[in-house]
Protein backbone atom coordinates (compact mmCIF):
# COMPACT_ATOMS: atom_id res chain seq x y z
CA UNK A 203 0.00 0.00 0.00
CA UNK A 204 2.95 2.31 0.45
CA UNK A 205 3.10 3.68 -3.05
CA UNK A 206 4.18 7.24 -3.46
CA UNK A 207 1.47 9.52 -4.77
CA UNK A 208 2.79 12.77 -6.28
CA UNK A 209 1.37 15.85 -4.67
CA UNK A 210 1.78 19.54 -5.16
CA UNK A 211 3.98 21.00 -2.38
CA UNK A 212 1.63 23.96 -2.11
CA UNK A 213 -1.24 21.58 -1.37
CA UNK A 214 0.86 20.14 1.46
CA UNK A 215 1.56 23.64 2.72
CA UNK A 216 -2.17 24.27 2.82
CA UNK A 217 -2.89 20.94 4.50
CA UNK A 218 -0.48 21.58 7.35
CA UNK A 219 -1.45 25.28 7.47
CA UNK A 220 2.15 26.36 7.56
CA UNK A 221 1.19 29.77 6.17
CA UNK A 222 -1.01 30.41 9.16
CA UNK A 223 1.38 29.51 11.96
CA UNK A 224 4.77 29.62 10.28
CA UNK A 225 4.93 32.88 8.35
CA UNK A 226 7.41 34.43 7.74
CA UNK A 227 9.89 31.90 9.15
CA UNK A 228 8.73 28.53 7.86
CA UNK A 229 7.62 27.66 4.32
CA UNK A 230 7.36 24.61 2.07
CA UNK A 231 9.76 24.81 -0.88
CA UNK A 232 9.50 23.36 -4.39
CA UNK A 233 11.51 20.31 -3.38
CA UNK A 234 8.75 19.44 -0.92
CA UNK A 235 10.87 20.26 2.13
CA UNK A 236 10.25 22.66 4.98
CA UNK A 237 12.49 25.64 4.62
CA UNK A 238 13.47 28.07 7.36
CA UNK A 239 13.88 31.78 6.66
CA UNK A 240 15.55 32.80 9.91
CA UNK A 241 15.81 36.46 8.91
CA UNK A 242 12.80 37.59 6.89
CA UNK A 243 14.64 40.74 5.81
CA UNK A 244 17.11 38.58 3.89
CA UNK A 245 16.59 36.11 1.07
CA UNK A 246 18.59 33.25 2.52
CA UNK A 247 16.71 30.12 3.40
CA UNK A 248 17.83 26.91 5.05
CA UNK A 249 16.35 23.66 3.80
CA UNK A 250 15.59 21.70 6.98
CA UNK A 251 16.00 18.35 5.29
CA UNK A 252 19.44 19.18 3.90
CA UNK A 253 20.35 20.65 7.27
CA UNK A 254 19.56 17.38 9.03
CA UNK A 255 21.65 15.47 6.53
CA UNK A 256 24.52 17.86 7.12
CA UNK A 257 24.17 17.57 10.89
CA UNK A 258 23.83 13.79 10.78
CA UNK A 259 27.04 13.71 8.77
CA UNK A 260 28.69 15.56 11.68
CA UNK A 261 27.50 12.84 14.05
CA UNK A 262 24.71 14.91 15.60
CA UNK A 263 21.83 12.55 16.17
CA UNK A 264 18.07 13.04 16.31
CA UNK A 265 16.03 13.83 18.35
CA UNK A 266 17.54 17.23 17.91
CA UNK A 267 16.49 20.69 18.92
CA UNK A 268 17.64 23.30 16.43
CA UNK A 269 17.65 26.89 17.57
CA UNK A 270 17.72 29.72 15.08
CA UNK A 271 19.12 32.82 16.83
CA UNK A 272 18.19 34.95 13.80
CA UNK A 273 14.54 34.21 14.50
CA UNK A 274 14.96 35.31 18.11
CA UNK A 275 16.56 38.53 16.90
CA UNK A 276 13.71 39.07 14.49
CA UNK A 277 11.06 38.57 17.17
CA UNK A 278 12.72 41.11 19.45
CA UNK A 279 13.04 43.51 16.53
CA UNK A 280 9.38 42.96 15.63
CA UNK A 281 8.15 43.61 19.16
CA UNK A 282 10.20 46.79 19.52
CA UNK A 283 9.37 48.01 16.01
CA UNK A 284 5.65 47.53 16.59
CA UNK A 285 5.78 49.60 19.77
CA UNK A 286 7.94 52.22 18.04
CA UNK A 287 5.39 52.45 15.22
CA UNK A 288 2.50 52.81 17.66
CA UNK A 289 4.36 55.45 19.68
CA UNK A 290 5.19 57.42 16.56
CA UNK A 291 1.73 57.23 15.01
CA UNK A 292 -0.08 58.18 18.18
CA UNK A 293 2.57 60.75 19.07
CA UNK A 294 2.87 59.13 22.46
CA UNK A 295 5.25 61.27 24.54
CA UNK A 296 6.82 58.29 26.37
CA UNK A 297 8.89 55.29 25.27
CA UNK A 298 8.75 51.50 25.31
CA UNK A 299 11.14 49.12 27.03
CA UNK A 300 10.57 45.42 26.82
CA UNK A 301 11.98 42.86 29.24
CA UNK A 302 12.42 39.16 28.49
CA UNK A 303 11.09 36.89 31.26
CA UNK A 304 13.89 34.41 31.86
CA UNK A 305 11.53 31.68 33.05
CA UNK A 306 10.31 31.20 29.46
CA UNK A 307 13.66 29.72 28.46
CA UNK A 308 16.63 29.96 30.81
CA UNK A 309 19.22 28.32 28.57
CA UNK A 310 22.41 30.35 28.72
CA UNK A 311 22.92 30.64 24.98
CA UNK A 312 19.37 31.83 24.54
CA UNK A 313 19.56 34.43 27.30
CA UNK A 314 22.83 35.68 25.81
CA UNK A 315 21.20 35.98 22.39
CA UNK A 316 18.27 37.87 23.90
CA UNK A 317 20.64 40.36 25.52
CA UNK A 318 22.51 40.82 22.28
CA UNK A 319 19.41 41.11 20.12
CA UNK A 320 17.88 43.52 22.61
CA UNK A 321 20.86 45.85 22.90
CA UNK A 322 19.80 48.28 20.12
CA UNK A 323 16.39 48.58 21.79
CA UNK A 324 17.59 48.65 25.41
CA UNK A 325 15.52 45.49 25.93
CA UNK A 326 15.90 44.18 29.48
CA UNK A 327 15.38 40.98 31.47
CA UNK A 328 12.75 39.91 33.97
CA UNK A 329 13.58 37.58 36.86
CA UNK A 330 10.93 35.59 38.69
CA UNK A 331 13.12 33.90 41.29
CA UNK A 332 16.50 34.16 42.94
CA UNK A 333 18.30 31.87 40.45
CA UNK A 334 16.84 33.91 37.61
CA UNK A 335 17.99 37.13 39.25
CA UNK A 336 21.51 35.72 39.36
CA UNK A 337 21.25 34.92 35.64
CA UNK A 338 19.92 38.40 34.84
CA UNK A 339 22.65 40.18 36.80
CA UNK A 340 25.39 38.24 35.06
CA UNK A 341 23.87 38.52 31.59
CA UNK A 342 23.13 42.28 31.58
CA UNK A 343 26.66 43.59 31.51
CA UNK A 344 26.18 46.75 29.49
CA UNK A 345 25.50 50.20 30.75
CA UNK A 346 21.89 51.19 30.87
CA UNK A 347 20.58 47.65 31.31
CA UNK A 348 17.14 47.10 32.72
CA UNK A 349 16.05 44.36 35.11
CA UNK A 350 12.62 43.81 36.61
CA UNK A 351 12.55 41.57 39.70
CA UNK A 352 9.32 39.64 40.24
CA UNK A 353 8.48 36.51 42.21
CA UNK A 354 8.68 35.83 45.92
CA UNK A 355 11.72 37.39 47.49
CA UNK A 356 13.66 36.67 50.65
CA UNK A 357 16.10 39.06 52.29
CA UNK A 358 19.07 37.85 50.24
CA UNK A 359 17.12 38.36 47.02
CA UNK A 360 16.21 41.89 48.14
CA UNK A 361 19.74 42.79 49.21
CA UNK A 362 21.26 41.39 46.03
CA UNK A 363 18.84 43.38 43.90
CA UNK A 364 19.44 46.58 45.88
CA UNK A 365 23.20 46.36 45.65
CA UNK A 366 22.99 45.64 41.93
CA UNK A 367 21.35 49.06 41.55
CA UNK A 368 24.88 50.37 41.95
CA UNK A 369 25.88 48.67 38.71
CA UNK A 370 25.01 50.52 35.53
CA UNK A 371 21.61 48.90 35.44
CA UNK A 372 18.17 50.03 36.43
CA UNK A 373 17.01 47.25 38.78
CA UNK A 374 13.41 47.45 39.92
CA UNK A 375 12.10 45.33 42.77
CA UNK A 376 8.40 44.64 42.28
CA UNK A 377 6.42 43.97 45.44
CA UNK A 378 4.31 40.89 44.81
CA UNK A 379 2.90 40.59 48.32
CA UNK A 380 2.39 43.15 51.02
CA UNK A 381 4.88 41.45 53.38
CA UNK A 382 7.65 42.21 50.92
CA UNK A 383 7.53 45.91 51.71
CA UNK A 384 8.94 45.57 55.22
CA UNK A 385 11.56 43.14 53.95
CA UNK A 386 12.79 45.53 51.29
CA UNK A 387 12.76 48.42 53.78
CA UNK A 388 14.85 46.34 56.14
CA UNK A 389 17.35 45.57 53.38
CA UNK A 390 17.41 49.20 52.34
CA UNK A 391 18.10 50.41 55.87
CA UNK A 392 20.80 47.82 56.45
CA UNK A 393 22.61 48.65 53.21
CA UNK A 394 21.90 52.37 53.13
CA UNK A 395 20.53 52.06 49.60
CA UNK A 396 17.27 53.67 48.54
CA UNK A 397 15.33 51.01 46.63
CA UNK A 398 13.78 51.33 43.21
CA UNK A 399 10.34 49.84 43.74
CA UNK A 400 7.37 48.59 41.79
CA UNK A 401 4.02 47.17 42.91
CA UNK A 402 2.07 44.41 41.28
CA UNK A 403 -1.63 45.03 41.22
CA UNK A 404 -4.43 42.49 41.20
CA UNK A 405 -6.61 43.91 38.47
CA UNK A 406 -10.29 43.13 38.64
CA UNK A 407 -10.45 42.77 34.83
CA UNK A 408 -10.61 39.10 33.97
CA UNK A 409 -8.25 37.47 31.57
CA UNK A 410 -9.45 34.59 29.47
CA UNK A 411 -8.15 31.15 28.79
CA UNK A 412 -6.13 28.79 30.92
CA UNK A 413 -4.16 31.37 32.82
CA UNK A 414 -7.04 33.68 33.61
CA UNK A 415 -6.42 32.90 37.28
CA UNK A 416 -3.33 35.16 37.14
CA UNK A 417 -5.70 38.10 37.32
CA UNK A 418 -8.48 39.20 39.60
CA UNK A 419 -9.01 39.51 43.35
CA UNK A 420 -8.11 35.89 44.10
CA UNK A 421 -4.90 35.82 42.08
CA UNK A 422 -1.87 34.27 43.72
CA UNK A 423 0.30 37.32 43.16
CA UNK A 424 -0.26 41.00 43.49
CA UNK A 425 -1.58 43.55 45.95
CA UNK A 426 -5.20 44.57 46.33
CA UNK A 427 -6.14 48.23 46.07
CA UNK A 428 -6.15 48.68 49.83
CA UNK A 429 -2.74 47.02 50.13
CA UNK A 430 -1.34 49.35 47.48
CA UNK A 431 -2.72 52.35 49.36
CA UNK A 432 -1.07 51.00 52.52
CA UNK A 433 2.27 50.72 50.69
CA UNK A 434 1.95 54.33 49.54
CA UNK A 435 1.13 55.50 53.06
CA UNK A 436 4.06 53.65 54.56
CA UNK A 437 6.46 55.04 51.96
CA UNK A 438 5.12 58.55 52.54
CA UNK A 439 5.69 58.11 56.27
CA UNK A 440 9.34 57.29 55.55
CA UNK A 441 9.62 60.04 52.98
CA UNK A 442 10.32 57.42 50.31
CA UNK A 443 7.55 58.03 47.77
CA UNK A 444 10.25 58.88 45.23
CA UNK A 445 11.27 55.21 45.41
CA UNK A 446 8.00 53.90 43.97
CA UNK A 447 8.49 53.90 40.22
CA UNK A 448 6.61 51.10 38.56
CA UNK A 449 3.14 49.62 38.39
CA UNK A 450 2.98 46.02 37.23
CA UNK A 451 0.21 43.64 36.29
CA UNK A 452 0.19 40.27 34.54
CA UNK A 453 -2.92 38.82 32.96
CA UNK A 454 -1.60 35.32 32.44
CA UNK A 455 -0.03 33.78 29.40
CA UNK A 456 -1.39 33.18 25.88
CA UNK A 457 -4.23 35.68 26.09
CA UNK A 458 -5.95 34.79 22.86
CA UNK A 459 -8.38 37.69 22.65
CA UNK A 460 -7.53 41.38 22.48
CA UNK A 461 -10.61 42.56 24.36
CA UNK A 462 -9.54 41.55 27.88
CA UNK A 463 -6.16 43.12 27.17
CA UNK A 464 -7.78 46.44 26.28
CA UNK A 465 -9.91 46.32 29.44
CA UNK A 466 -6.94 45.55 31.63
CA UNK A 467 -4.90 48.41 30.14
CA UNK A 468 -7.71 50.85 30.85
CA UNK A 469 -7.88 49.77 34.48
CA UNK A 470 -4.10 49.73 34.89
CA UNK A 471 -3.69 53.19 33.35
CA UNK A 472 -6.19 54.55 35.83
CA UNK A 473 -4.42 52.87 38.75
CA UNK A 474 -1.15 54.31 37.50
CA UNK A 475 -2.62 57.83 37.35
CA UNK A 476 -3.97 57.47 40.88
CA UNK A 477 -0.52 56.49 42.16
CA UNK A 478 0.95 59.60 40.56
CA UNK A 479 -1.75 61.70 42.20
CA UNK A 480 -0.96 60.08 45.56
CA UNK A 481 2.57 61.41 45.18
CA UNK A 482 4.55 58.37 44.01
CA UNK A 483 7.38 59.16 41.59
CA UNK A 484 6.34 56.47 39.07
CA UNK A 485 7.65 56.52 35.48
CA UNK A 486 7.00 52.91 34.38
CA UNK A 487 3.82 51.04 33.56
CA UNK A 488 4.57 47.31 33.12
CA UNK A 489 1.85 45.39 31.29
CA UNK A 490 3.35 41.94 32.01
CA UNK A 491 3.17 39.01 29.60
CA UNK A 492 0.24 37.52 27.77
CA UNK A 493 1.08 38.38 24.17
CA UNK A 494 0.00 35.18 22.44
CA UNK A 495 1.34 32.88 19.73
CA UNK A 496 -0.88 31.61 16.93
CA UNK A 497 -0.08 27.91 17.27
CA UNK A 498 -2.81 26.72 14.92
CA UNK A 499 -2.66 29.64 12.53
CA UNK A 500 -6.42 30.19 12.69
CA UNK A 501 -6.25 33.83 13.85
CA UNK A 502 -9.15 33.24 16.22
CA UNK A 503 -9.62 33.58 19.97
CA UNK A 504 -9.32 29.78 20.33
CA UNK A 505 -6.85 29.06 23.15
CA UNK A 506 -4.14 27.89 20.76
CA UNK A 507 -4.52 30.98 18.63
CA UNK A 508 -4.92 34.76 18.87
CA UNK A 509 -7.36 37.15 17.25
CA UNK A 510 -4.88 40.03 17.01
CA UNK A 511 -1.33 40.65 15.86
CA UNK A 512 1.74 42.10 17.57
CA UNK A 513 1.14 45.48 15.93
CA UNK A 514 -2.46 45.63 17.11
CA UNK A 515 -1.30 44.67 20.60
CA UNK A 516 1.17 47.54 20.60
CA UNK A 517 -1.39 50.00 19.23
CA UNK A 518 -3.95 49.06 21.86
CA UNK A 519 -1.53 49.28 24.74
CA UNK A 520 -0.06 52.60 23.68
CA UNK A 521 -3.52 54.03 22.98
CA UNK A 522 -4.92 52.78 26.29
CA UNK A 523 -2.07 54.19 28.35
CA UNK A 524 -2.08 57.47 26.44
CA UNK A 525 -5.81 57.87 26.89
CA UNK A 526 -5.63 57.23 30.61
CA UNK A 527 -2.77 59.66 31.14
CA UNK A 528 -4.32 62.42 29.06
CA UNK A 529 -7.58 62.16 30.98
CA UNK A 530 -5.71 62.35 34.26
CA UNK A 531 -3.40 65.09 33.01
CA UNK A 532 -0.23 63.28 34.01
CA UNK A 533 3.08 62.58 32.25
CA UNK A 534 3.23 59.52 30.01
CA UNK A 535 5.14 56.57 31.50
CA UNK A 536 7.68 54.32 29.87
CA UNK A 537 5.65 51.31 28.80
CA UNK A 538 7.19 47.98 29.74
CA UNK A 539 6.03 44.58 28.52
CA UNK A 540 7.28 41.21 29.70
CA UNK A 541 6.56 39.32 26.49
CA UNK A 542 8.15 35.90 26.67
CA UNK A 543 6.18 33.36 24.68
CA UNK A 544 5.85 35.66 21.68
CA UNK A 545 9.61 36.25 21.66
CA UNK A 546 10.88 32.71 22.24
CA UNK A 547 8.33 30.32 20.74
CA UNK A 548 9.42 30.53 17.12
CA UNK A 549 13.16 30.17 17.50
CA UNK A 550 13.43 26.43 17.98
CA UNK A 551 12.34 23.35 16.06
CA UNK A 552 12.38 19.82 17.44
CA UNK A 553 13.18 17.16 14.87
CA UNK A 554 12.66 13.46 15.45
CA UNK A 555 12.57 10.21 13.49
CA UNK A 556 9.63 7.90 13.11
CA UNK A 557 10.89 4.47 14.18
CA UNK A 558 8.01 2.40 12.92
CA UNK A 559 4.27 2.23 12.49
CA UNK A 560 1.40 0.09 13.57
CA UNK A 561 -0.01 -0.03 10.11
CA UNK A 562 -3.68 -0.80 9.89
CA UNK A 563 -3.99 -1.59 6.23
CA UNK A 564 -6.10 -4.68 5.77
CA UNK A 565 -6.87 -4.75 2.08
CA UNK A 566 -9.14 -7.53 0.82
CA UNK A 567 -9.70 -10.66 2.95
CA UNK A 568 -9.27 -14.18 1.59
CA UNK A 569 -12.49 -15.90 0.65
CA UNK A 570 -13.45 -18.29 3.48
CA UNK A 571 -13.85 -22.02 2.86
CA UNK A 572 -17.53 -23.04 2.67
CA UNK A 573 -17.42 -25.17 5.87
CA UNK A 574 -16.28 -22.46 8.28
CA UNK A 575 -18.44 -21.02 11.03
CA UNK A 576 -21.60 -19.27 9.90
CA UNK A 577 -20.46 -15.96 11.47
CA UNK A 578 -17.37 -15.88 9.28
CA UNK A 579 -19.39 -16.52 6.13
CA UNK A 580 -21.94 -13.84 7.09
CA UNK A 581 -19.29 -11.28 7.84
CA UNK A 582 -17.53 -12.01 4.58
CA UNK A 583 -20.81 -11.37 2.74
CA UNK A 584 -21.18 -8.11 4.65
CA UNK A 585 -17.69 -7.15 3.54
CA UNK A 586 -18.42 -7.87 -0.10
CA UNK A 587 -21.64 -5.94 -0.06
CA UNK A 588 -20.27 -2.63 1.29
CA UNK A 589 -21.10 0.29 -0.99
CA UNK A 590 -21.45 4.00 -0.16
CA UNK A 591 -25.19 3.89 0.30
CA UNK A 592 -25.26 1.05 2.83
CA UNK A 593 -22.26 1.97 4.99
CA UNK A 594 -24.32 2.52 8.10
CA UNK A 595 -26.23 -0.75 7.73
CA UNK A 596 -23.00 -2.66 7.01
CA UNK A 597 -21.40 -1.11 10.08
CA UNK A 598 -24.26 -2.36 12.24
CA UNK A 599 -24.01 -5.85 10.73
CA UNK A 600 -20.27 -5.99 11.34
CA UNK A 601 -20.59 -4.77 14.91
CA UNK A 602 -23.31 -7.30 15.61
CA UNK A 603 -21.26 -10.18 14.20
CA UNK A 604 -18.29 -9.19 16.32
CA UNK A 605 -20.40 -8.99 19.48
CA UNK A 606 -21.99 -12.32 18.78
CA UNK A 607 -18.61 -13.95 18.18
CA UNK A 608 -17.33 -12.61 21.50
CA UNK A 609 -20.26 -13.96 23.41
CA UNK A 610 -20.10 -17.37 21.71
CA UNK A 611 -16.41 -17.49 22.58
CA UNK A 612 -17.15 -16.64 26.18
CA UNK A 613 -19.50 -19.62 26.50
CA UNK A 614 -17.14 -21.97 24.71
CA UNK A 615 -19.03 -22.26 21.40
CA UNK A 616 -16.34 -20.65 19.31
CA UNK A 617 -12.61 -21.41 19.19
CA UNK A 618 -9.82 -18.88 19.45
CA UNK A 619 -8.84 -19.21 15.78
CA UNK A 620 -12.44 -18.56 14.71
CA UNK A 621 -12.76 -15.53 16.99
CA UNK A 622 -9.51 -14.18 15.53
CA UNK A 623 -10.89 -14.56 12.00
CA UNK A 624 -14.10 -12.75 12.91
CA UNK A 625 -12.19 -9.89 14.48
CA UNK A 626 -9.88 -9.61 11.51
CA UNK A 627 -12.88 -9.58 9.13
CA UNK A 628 -14.44 -6.89 11.27
CA UNK A 629 -11.38 -4.69 10.64
CA UNK A 630 -11.54 -5.45 6.91
CA UNK A 631 -15.13 -4.23 6.97
CA UNK A 632 -14.25 -1.13 8.99
CA UNK A 633 -11.54 -0.22 6.53
CA UNK A 634 -13.82 -0.66 3.54
CA UNK A 635 -16.54 1.37 5.23
CA UNK A 636 -14.05 4.11 6.05
CA UNK A 637 -12.90 4.21 2.43
CA UNK A 638 -16.49 4.51 1.26
CA UNK A 639 -17.18 7.41 3.62
CA UNK A 640 -15.09 9.71 1.47
CA UNK A 641 -17.67 9.41 -1.27
CA UNK A 642 -20.51 10.53 0.97
CA UNK A 643 -21.58 14.12 1.27
CA UNK A 644 -22.83 13.60 4.79
CA UNK A 645 -21.02 11.20 7.14
CA UNK A 646 -23.34 9.63 9.74
CA UNK A 647 -22.43 10.72 13.27
CA UNK A 648 -21.60 7.23 14.53
CA UNK A 649 -19.14 6.70 11.67
CA UNK A 650 -17.35 9.99 12.09
CA UNK A 651 -14.94 8.44 14.58
CA UNK A 652 -13.89 5.74 12.12
CA UNK A 653 -10.93 7.79 10.88
CA UNK A 654 -9.57 7.87 14.40
CA UNK A 655 -10.37 4.20 15.03
CA UNK A 656 -8.60 3.15 11.85
CA UNK A 657 -5.66 5.51 12.31
CA UNK A 658 -2.14 4.19 12.49
CA UNK A 659 0.22 4.81 15.34
CA UNK A 660 3.61 6.17 14.35
CA UNK A 661 6.29 5.43 16.93
CA UNK A 662 8.66 8.32 17.35
CA UNK A 663 12.12 8.66 18.81
CA UNK A 664 11.42 11.32 21.42
CA UNK A 665 9.72 11.83 24.76
CA UNK A 666 6.69 14.06 24.99
CA UNK A 667 7.39 14.56 28.68
CA UNK A 668 10.86 15.86 27.93
CA UNK A 669 10.31 17.85 24.75
CA UNK A 670 6.67 18.92 24.62
CA UNK A 671 5.36 18.66 28.20
CA UNK A 672 2.45 21.04 27.59
CA UNK A 673 0.91 18.67 25.05
CA UNK A 674 0.51 16.29 27.94
CA UNK A 675 -0.05 18.66 30.85
CA UNK A 676 -2.60 20.94 29.27
CA UNK A 677 -3.48 19.53 25.85
CA UNK A 678 -1.56 22.33 24.21
CA UNK A 679 -1.31 21.86 20.44
CA UNK A 680 1.89 22.53 18.57
CA UNK A 681 2.17 22.44 14.80
CA UNK A 682 3.71 19.09 13.82
CA UNK A 683 4.45 18.05 10.24
CA UNK A 684 6.88 16.05 8.12
CA UNK A 685 9.80 18.20 7.02
CA UNK A 686 10.21 16.36 3.71
CA UNK A 687 8.19 14.31 1.18
CA UNK A 688 5.76 17.21 0.92
CA UNK A 689 5.66 16.56 -2.82
CA UNK A 690 3.92 13.26 -2.03
CA UNK A 691 0.40 12.81 -0.84
CA UNK A 692 0.14 11.93 2.85
CA UNK A 693 -2.24 8.98 2.61
CA UNK A 694 -2.03 7.74 6.19
CA UNK A 695 -3.76 9.20 9.22
CA UNK A 696 -1.81 8.62 12.39
CA UNK A 697 -1.37 9.42 16.04
CA UNK A 698 2.14 9.79 17.41
CA UNK A 699 3.46 7.65 20.23
CA UNK A 700 6.67 8.51 22.05
CA UNK A 701 9.30 6.23 23.57
CA UNK A 702 8.00 6.28 27.10
CA UNK A 703 5.96 3.38 28.35
CA UNK A 704 3.32 5.80 29.60
CA UNK A 705 -0.07 5.50 27.97
CA UNK A 706 -0.22 9.31 28.07
CA UNK A 707 2.88 9.42 25.90
CA UNK A 708 0.84 9.81 22.76
CA UNK A 709 -0.06 12.86 20.73
CA UNK A 710 -3.64 12.78 19.51
CA UNK A 711 -4.39 16.50 19.31
CA UNK A 712 -3.36 18.23 16.12
CA UNK A 713 -3.93 21.72 14.88
CA UNK A 714 -6.66 22.39 12.40
CA UNK A 715 -8.39 25.49 11.16
CA UNK A 716 -11.78 24.21 12.31
CA UNK A 717 -11.32 22.02 15.35
CA UNK A 718 -8.49 20.09 16.94
CA UNK A 719 -8.01 16.78 15.08
CA UNK A 720 -7.25 13.38 16.66
CA UNK A 721 -5.02 12.27 13.77
CA UNK A 722 -2.31 13.78 11.59
CA UNK A 723 -2.02 13.09 7.84
CA UNK A 724 1.35 11.44 7.21
CA UNK A 725 3.21 9.54 4.52
CA UNK A 726 3.50 5.76 4.42
CA UNK A 727 6.88 4.67 5.75
CA UNK A 728 9.32 3.43 3.15
CA UNK A 729 11.62 0.61 4.20
CA UNK A 730 15.19 1.73 4.67
CA UNK A 731 14.33 5.42 4.39
CA UNK A 732 14.14 7.78 7.33
CA UNK A 733 11.02 9.81 7.94
CA UNK A 734 11.51 12.96 9.96
CA UNK A 735 8.86 15.03 11.67
CA UNK A 736 9.24 18.53 13.04
CA UNK A 737 7.49 20.03 16.03
CA UNK A 738 7.41 23.78 15.73
CA UNK A 739 6.89 26.82 17.97
CA UNK A 740 8.07 24.98 21.09
CA UNK A 741 10.74 27.52 22.04
CA UNK A 742 8.79 28.93 24.98
CA UNK A 743 8.38 26.95 28.21
CA UNK A 744 8.80 23.45 26.69
CA UNK A 745 12.54 23.17 27.13
CA UNK A 746 12.47 23.91 30.80
CA UNK A 747 9.28 22.22 31.90
CA UNK A 748 10.41 18.92 30.40
CA UNK A 749 11.05 16.07 32.80
CA UNK A 750 12.93 12.80 32.93
CA UNK A 751 9.98 10.44 32.51
CA UNK A 752 11.44 6.97 31.89
CA UNK A 753 14.80 8.74 32.17
CA UNK A 754 14.76 10.16 28.67
CA UNK A 755 16.97 13.20 29.09
CA UNK A 756 17.61 16.47 27.32
CA UNK A 757 17.88 16.12 23.56
CA UNK A 758 20.87 17.27 21.56
CA UNK A 759 20.65 20.93 20.63
CA UNK A 760 22.48 23.15 18.14
CA UNK A 761 22.37 26.77 17.10
CA UNK A 762 22.21 27.41 13.38
CA UNK A 763 23.00 30.94 12.32
CA UNK A 764 22.84 32.64 8.94
CA UNK A 765 26.20 33.78 7.61
CA UNK A 766 27.26 35.52 4.42
CA UNK A 767 28.44 32.19 3.07
CA UNK A 768 25.38 30.18 4.12
CA UNK A 769 24.99 29.10 7.70
CA UNK A 770 27.12 28.09 10.63
CA UNK A 771 26.53 25.46 13.26
CA UNK A 772 27.45 26.67 16.72
CA UNK A 773 26.96 25.71 20.33
CA UNK A 774 26.44 22.00 19.99
CA UNK A 775 24.92 21.06 23.31
CA UNK A 776 25.05 17.30 23.71
CA UNK A 777 21.88 15.84 25.18
CA UNK A 778 22.08 14.01 28.48
CA UNK A 779 23.95 10.75 28.58
CA UNK A 780 22.40 7.85 30.47
CA UNK A 781 25.07 8.32 33.14
CA UNK A 782 23.98 11.94 33.63
CA UNK A 783 20.30 11.19 34.05
CA UNK A 784 21.15 8.38 36.47
CA UNK A 785 23.12 10.79 38.60
CA UNK A 786 20.13 13.20 38.66
CA UNK A 787 18.26 10.49 40.50
CA UNK A 788 21.19 9.71 42.80
CA UNK A 789 22.39 6.49 41.23
CA UNK A 790 26.09 5.90 41.19
CA UNK A 791 27.17 4.57 37.78
CA UNK A 792 30.53 3.27 39.04
CA UNK A 793 28.83 1.28 41.77
CA UNK A 794 26.30 0.00 39.24
CA UNK A 795 29.08 -1.24 36.96
CA UNK A 796 30.71 -2.94 39.90
CA UNK A 797 27.45 -4.55 40.96
CA UNK A 798 26.72 -6.11 37.57
CA UNK A 799 30.36 -7.12 37.16
CA UNK A 800 30.22 -9.13 40.38
CA UNK A 801 27.02 -10.83 39.23
CA UNK A 802 28.52 -11.61 35.81
CA UNK A 803 31.62 -13.10 37.44
CA UNK A 804 29.40 -15.29 39.57
CA UNK A 805 27.52 -16.47 36.49
CA UNK A 806 30.84 -17.15 34.75
CA UNK A 807 32.17 -19.16 37.67
CA UNK A 808 28.97 -21.18 37.84
CA UNK A 809 29.27 -21.91 34.12
CA UNK A 810 26.05 -20.10 33.21
CA UNK A 811 27.86 -17.47 31.15
CA UNK A 812 30.82 -17.71 28.78
CA UNK A 813 33.76 -15.35 28.87
CA UNK A 814 32.88 -13.74 25.50
CA UNK A 815 29.32 -13.20 26.78
CA UNK A 816 30.65 -11.56 29.90
CA UNK A 817 32.89 -9.30 27.85
CA UNK A 818 30.08 -8.28 25.46
CA UNK A 819 27.69 -7.70 28.33
CA UNK A 820 30.12 -5.46 30.20
CA UNK A 821 30.97 -3.55 27.03
CA UNK A 822 27.26 -2.87 26.34
CA UNK A 823 26.60 -1.87 29.91
CA UNK A 824 29.50 0.54 30.10
CA UNK A 825 29.06 2.09 26.67
CA UNK A 826 25.31 2.51 27.23
CA UNK A 827 26.08 4.57 30.31
CA UNK A 828 28.00 7.02 28.18
CA UNK A 829 25.45 7.05 25.35
CA UNK A 830 22.37 9.08 24.46
CA UNK A 831 19.15 8.20 26.31
CA UNK A 832 17.23 7.98 23.02
CA UNK A 833 17.39 5.16 20.50
CA UNK A 834 20.34 5.46 18.19
CA UNK A 835 20.05 4.76 14.49
CA UNK A 836 23.52 3.32 14.01
CA UNK A 837 23.10 0.42 16.40
CA UNK A 838 23.69 -2.95 14.84
Ligand SMILES: *Cc1c(COP(=O)(O)O)cnc(C)c1O
Pocket residue numbers: 303305306330352452454455456490491492493540541542543544742
Ligand atom coordinates in the same frame (compact mmCIF):
# COMPACT_ATOMS: atom_id res chain seq x y z
C1 LIG B 1 5.17 34.09 32.93
C2 LIG B 1 5.24 35.53 33.08
C3 LIG B 1 5.51 36.35 31.97
C4 LIG B 1 5.65 35.83 30.57
O1 LIG B 1 4.40 35.70 29.97
P1 LIG B 1 4.25 35.37 28.41
O2 LIG B 1 2.81 35.19 28.25
O3 LIG B 1 5.07 34.19 28.11
O4 LIG B 1 4.74 36.56 27.66
C5 LIG B 1 5.63 37.70 32.20
N1 LIG B 1 5.49 38.22 33.44
C6 LIG B 1 5.23 37.46 34.52
C7 LIG B 1 5.10 38.08 35.85
C8 LIG B 1 5.08 36.10 34.38
O5 LIG B 1 4.80 35.35 35.45
